[in-house]
Amino acid sequence: MSTIERRPPAKDALDAIRTALGPKGIIEGDAQAPFLSEWRGRWPGEAAMIVAPASTKEVAAIVKICNDRNIAITPQGGNTGLVGGQIPSGNEILLSLKRMRSIRAIEPLNNTMTVDAGVTLSEAQDAAISEDRLFPLSIGSEGSCQIGGVISTNAGGVNVLRYGNMRDLVLGLEAVLPNGDVWHGLKRLRKDNTGYDLKQLLIGGEGTLGVVTGAVLKLFPRPKETVTICAGVESAEKAVALLSHAQGATGGDVASFELMSRLCVDLVLKHIPDTRDPLSATHPFYVLTEFSSGQNTGLRETVERVLADALDQGLINDAVFADNDRQTAMLWRIRHSISEAINGEGLGARHDVSVATSDIPDFLHKAGLEIERIVPGARVVAFGHVGDGNIHYDIIAAEGADKHALDDKRNQIENAVYDVIDSFEGSISAEHGIGRHRRHALAERKSVVELNMMRTIKNALDPKNIMNPGKML
Numbered sequence: 001m002s003t004i005e006r007r008p009p010a011k012d013a014l015d016a017i018r019t020a021l022g023p024k025g026i027i028e029g030d031a032q033a034p035f036l037s038e039w040r041g042r043w044p045g046e047a048a049m050i051v052a053p054a055s056t057k058e059v060a061a062i063v064k065i066c067n068d069r070n071i072a073i074t075p076q077g078g079n080t081g082l083v084g085g086q087i088p089s090g091n092e093i094l095l096s097l098k099r100m101r102s103i104r105a106i107e108p109l110n111n112t113m114t115v116d117a118g119v120t121l122s123e124a125q126d127a128a129i130s131e132d133r134l135f136p137l138s139i140g141s142e143g144s145c146q147i148g149g150v151i152s153t154n155a156g157g158v159n160v161l162r163y164g165n166m167r168d169l170v171l172g173l174e175a176v177l178p179n180g181d182v183w184h185g186l187k188r189l190r191k192d193n194t195g196y197d198l199k200q201l202l203i204g205g206e207g208t209l210g211v212v213t214g215a216v217l218k219l220f221p222r223p224k225e226t227v228t229i230c231a232g233v234e235s236a237e238k239a240v241a242l243l244s245h246a247q248g249a250t251g252g253d254v255a256s257f258e259l260m261s262r263l264c265v266d267l268v269l270k271h272i273p274d275t276r277d278p279l280s281a282t283h284p285f286y287v288l289t290e291f292s293s294g295q296n297t298g299l300r301e302t303v304e305r306v307l308a309d310a311l312d313q314g315l316i317n318d319a320v321f322a323d324n325d326r327q328t329a330m331l332w333r334i335r336h337s338i339s340e341a342i343n344g345e346g347l348g349a350r351h352d353v354s355v356a357t358s359d360i361p362d363f364l365h366k367a368g369l370e371i372e373r374i375v376p377g378a379r380v381v382a383f384g385h386v387g388d389g390n391i392h393y394d395i396i397a398a399e400g401a402d403k404h405a406l407d408d409k410r411n412q413i414e415n416a417v418y419d420v421i422d423s424f425e426g427s428i429s430a431e432h433g434i435g436r437h438r439r440h441a442l443a444e445r446k447s448v449v450e451l452n453m454m455r456t457i458k459n460a461l462d463p464k465n466i467m468n469p470g471k472m473l
């Protein structure tokens, strides 16, 4: 979608916004800085004004003014997005949801919770726990990212295998549409076959179709027993076979199943203080798995049997149980620190891709050959949510090479990885979205039919292209 060149908003339009929100709703001066750059310092931003409305009514008032005056809006949640979708680039109004922080209702009998979009993910998780329920979405940024943000990016994380991603966890939505209308869609229904499922357009919409202001989330019974293990495995093939074995043998009690190559562990040990090797010997790959059960019926013994069988079948080389919360946290710290550890090695080429789970070993093999052909000696850091077929496939320079050694190869590497992904009918963005970062790749790789459908929807709902222009489409 072409970006309409916009002039800076007129002073009287900005004054109208100021009047609608009052001084508390406008972020000015030094307080603006954290909203205008993302945590790694990529995509430094600029905005004509930063606003923080306190209610859906105020959001609607701002969007209406912006639509009437042809002013673009970039919605922002916790600013943890990894593809630059939340950062404005000039004449937009940045609309932060940070003041919309109410848990509107928790209904244990319905297993639902209704929240404002600005509630952080960890606040939502805690609210569910306060009623002895589970809100299962869990990602490394959960202390900062907001419900509106995880909805708009259709976030995934470590529990998708068992509970699904945000698309599966939202029952209803409230949103302000690009023309300023409020869509009251906060239904708590698990069945509703009355035509198109409109909420799914905004879920994963990256703020291009409206501003999410509230949501009804699905809750689940809290697990009674949880067991965390880390296993050393010989290959990605064995990891995939272990997943199938563990799911079958536990009757579906596998909640997370994360794969890390040895290089991931090495980088974490090198760059992250107070971390240690999970197992006494080294292994080509590691699987970090959480099993959970709704009943106290000996999950630990079941998992012990599963691992003993896996050892007999040659699926694993070794394994360790986390015996307490501290050990569980230590194992998860390795997994959650990989991105930070990669940063310590310099700028790499990062990809967030997915293929069918059974294709993961072939994808790793084929993509590895391409990387070696393009940049001999470059290192592949492969990790991710293998149960969902989602691999974070990052390339860093050869050991001891200049930190910028890959700078002029990044496009070539990306194209090669995406070509391999296309050959498996995979996805170039498994969970982080498109934003600014993958906009060109989307335009090149999505089919013409799909792009036309997406553009038709965008044009119908936002004919002036005021919602997050320059992102996704």
Ligand SMILES: Cc1cc2nc3c(=O)[nH]c(=O)nc-3n(C[C@H](O)[C@H](O)[C@H](O)COP(=O)(O)OP(=O)(O)OC[C@H]3O[C@@H](n4cnc5c(N)ncnc54)[C@H](O)[C@@H]3O)c2cc1C
Pocket (backbone or CB within 6 Å): 039, 074, 075, 076, 077, 078, 079, 080, 081, 082, 084, 085, 086, 097, 117, 138, 139, 140, 141, 144, 145, 146, 147, 148, 149, 150, 151, 152, 153, 154, 155, 156, 157, 158, 206, 207, 208, 210, 211, 212, 213, 431, 432, 435, 468, 471
């Ligand atoms: C350490 C770390 C770990 C991460 N791990 C994962 C992971 O495991 N899985 C995963 O999926 N992601 C992960 N992420 C990415 C990121 O946290 C998610 O994309 C998250 O969903 C973004 O939420 P946010 O509130 O920060 O949104 P922002 O970053 O503020 O915005 C993201 C996008 O959503 C739009 N948006 C935000 N709020 C609204 C709203 N209310 N209405 C309309 N549009 C809106 C923005 O315009 C932007 O396009 C991780 C990020 C970090 C930093």
